[in-house]
Amino acid sequence: MPVPRPNVFPEAGSAESAADASALPPGxxxxxxxxxxxxxxxxxxxxxxxxxxxxxxxxxxLVARVAFAFAAGGAPSLHTALRGLADKGVDEVLLLxxxxxxxxxxxxxxxxxxxxxxxxxxxxxxxLVRLAPPPSDTLGIKEVLREMLGQAEEAAxxxxxxxFASDASLVPAxxxxxxxxxxxxxxxxxAPAVWNQLRLEEDRLAxxxxxxxxxxxxxxxLGPCSLAPVLQVYPDGQFYGGVDEAGLRRIVHEHLLGxxxxxxxxxxxxxxxxxxxARTxxxxxxNVAAxxxxx
Ligand code: FES
Numbered sequence: 223m224p225v226p227r228p229n230v231f232p233e234a235g236s237a238e239s240a241a242d243a244s245a246l247p248p249g250x251x252x253x254x255x256x257x258x259x260x261x262x263x264x265x266x267x268x269x270x271x272x273x274x275x276x277x278x279x280x281x282x283x284l285v286a287r288v289a290f291a292f293a294a295g296g297a298p299s300l301h302t303a304l305r306g307l308a309d310k311g312v313d314e315v316l317l318l319x320x321x322x323x324x325x326x327x328x329x330x331x332x333x334x335x336x337x338x339x340x341x342x343x344x345x346x347x348x349x350l351v352r353l354a355p356p357p358s359d360t361l362g363i364k365e366v367l368r369e370m371l372g373q374a375e376e377a378a379x380x381x382x383x384x385x386f387a388s389d390a391s392l393v394p395a396x397x398x399x400x401x402x403x404x405x406x407x408x409x410x411x412x413a414p415a416v417w418n419q420l421r422l423e424e425d426r427l428a429x430x431x432x433x434x435x436x437x438x439x440x441x442x443x444l445g446p447c448s449l450a451p452v453l454q455v456y457p458d459g460q461f462y463g464g465v466d467e468a469g470l471r472r473i474v475h476e477h478l479l480g481x482x483x484x485x486x487x488x489x490x491x492x493x494x495x496x497x498x499x500a501r502t503x504x505x506x507x508x509n510v511a512a513x514x515x516x517x
Pocket of ligand 1: 403404405406407408409442443444445446447448450452
């Protein structure tokens with residue numbers, strides 16, 4: 223089980239939080255938060271690096287809260303982090319992408335994902351979300367690059383140590399392979415959030431070794447772009463379309479763990495062009511198969 227990590231600096235209600243809020247320049251909303259959006263948080267070291275950046279940002283005193291999230295795998299996801307800030311009564315979230323290069327579709331998928339999350343939990347008071355430009359568009363980036371150059375000059379040369387990867391590998395034994403399309407149409411429709419959700423479920427449910435075993439990877443366009451976001455499950459090559467985080471959870475529990483195709487999201491090659499069907503299931507409906515699989 224991954225260790226839950228705090229993603230808000232400082233935690234709600236702490237003395238540090240109160241002091242920071244009172245020290246804000248006049249006119250700065252005390253319920254404004256910055257949210258760092260990083261790439262992959264697949265290791266403790268990666269999470270620690272983003273935490274350190276969050277602390278640096280917190281020290282500027284420009285916002286009352288700083289949180290972080292990962293866009294391409296790792297916890298917390300953007301959804302979890304945003305919900306956490308909404309639960310803490312934050313009015314506005316300034317989203318800072320730490321992604322180089324920043325996917326051209328990021329603005330669209332974040333916008334659509336936020337719309338979807340709001341629609342799925344209308345009872346929650348969601349904050350306004352504003353997206354900053356990528357690091358390469360900021361004036362101060364020259365200073366950062368200059369400092370990095372200086373530090374690189376001082377660093378020990380790479381490739382001088384005797385550290386080599388082993389020359390033998392295990393061939394994976396997993397039965398299921400999930401391809402998650404990250405082509406333009408799928409990215410714009412929210413595929414990064416679906417991929418992130420799959421990585422979280424993989425970790426949470428130990429999918430690699432559980433049942434018949436699952437491996438997953440991202441791919442370029444799989445073909446049926448009008449069904450975005452699309453994923454495909456092998457060895458059968460089953461296509462799924464219009465997959466969101468709730469749909470992904472069903473595919474994990476019913477198909478990968480239960481061996482049953484999720485018909486509501488499934489599309490078969492029939493020689494004709496196909497459109498996305500309207501949803502016929504409710505995301506919040508109790509999922510008996512899921513409950514059984516987790517029991
Ligand atoms: S971009 Fe995903 S199927 Fe084409």
